Amino acid sequence: MTILLSVHDLRAYYGQVQALHGLSFDLNEGSMTTLLGANGAGKTTTLRAICNMVRSTGAIQFEGKPLNGKSTENIVRLGIAHVPQGRGTFTTLTVEENLQLGAISRKDTKAISSDIERMYAHFPVLKQRHTQQAGTLSGGEQQMLAVARALMLRPRLMLLDEPSFGLAPLIVRDLFNILGKINREDKVSILVVEQNAQLALEIADKAYVIETGRIVMSGNAQEIANDESVRKSYLGY
């Protein structure tokens, strides 16, 4: 199995405050990997550091090439789609414009329109609302839109920050099923950060547990889910 993303000795800083303390992990091609951890453990910071949105040191390699020193937009153009916390929806633009923006760095304009149709097939509710201002969508619909927008890049890797945040349990289940389908059928590797550990472990194949900016445990999702300390700390039983 080839390694798509490798992170080695990552340290990140907000001003003088260090948020990550030498964090290392790998993500295999085609894998769905999850980062678990409590509030403030450094999950979001890890994703932001991968896209160079926070000051950091350490080695990050994507497809064997270093990302260090590249700007956020150039990292995205390599095929890393990042759905940030709060979804990053362009609220004042229409649903369709949001989808077009997802593909704004692509040159193949014909394929873009057919990809938009594909997204409408994945998420029929977006088609119904394609002329509507994205800010008027419900939370669940906005999350669908954010995932669809990220897929419009035709990414190799998708970074998802708390996709379940603020959504009703049924919608969360739906969303994760779709993510699993995207991972299997479209061969998009996914790195998902979640507080809903149970759900994340059900669907992921690999998991890392972060505590105060360090990886404290790693393994198959199954193993992690059965681990006693993880069960007590994150799964609550």
Add this chain to the structure above:
Amino acid sequence: MELFINQVLAGIATGAIYACMALAIVMIFQAIDHLNFAQGEMAMFSTFIAWQLMQWGIPYWWAFLLTLIISFVAGIVIERVLFKPLAKAPVLTNVAGFIALFAIVNSVAGLIWDFTIKQFPTPFGSSPFLGSQLISTHQVGMIGVTLGLLIALFLFFRFTRIGLAMRAAAAMPESARLVGINTSWMVALGWGMASAIGAIAGILIAPVVFLEPNMMLGVLLYGFAAAVLGGLTSPLGAVLGGFLVGVFENLVGTYIPGVGNELKLPIALALIVIVLVVKPNGLMGHTVVKRV
């Protein structure tokens, strides 16, 4: 009645210029959240460039086109050199930057072309339009060019990918970077376009106010009033505000005794204050609809 119609039409014509200035102001405000106090001086300098080109014998429309290109490039250069380094600086630092730019552009224009008033040609002529005493051909030309510009801008922002990228970068810079948009260059592009729009305004108004380094001061104030009236976040509002302010200015000057030409400028300032007190969002400034 004839006086009324005449004043309204003349107001629409100068309003077209205010609309251009307001649009330039709003474009930069959308991109960097600051008001460009030097917008008028940049427009004045562009107008001098057009005048100089014509002095060298270049025909009007070629000079017009060349000036737009030069202004566009100059706008980008000003952003790269002066304001990109200030992108994360506090508001007051930026304000100081704008005032410095204002003073520099004004003095340099005076240094090169001196402060004497110069005639500026119009390609439309100044005869009555279609034999009517109500409006001159130059005024019709001002309105026509402005409307053409507005339509072109609308099509650009609505239907081109780069226009969409610029809107996205202005609305949500971080999200824009996360879809691969180079937001920094979008800001520079906004500066270039605002600078070119200002050049159009300067060239169109110069035959009316005459060419000299302080020619845009009043126009810029009215442009600000128009932008505030329309709502600083809405390009459409800025345009509407421009036309409304133009008509309002003329009617007040004509019908309220004692106002005349001297008191027209305070009217612009009063309008800004009134709008900010009564309806700070302006006519079309949006409060974004959000459901979470």
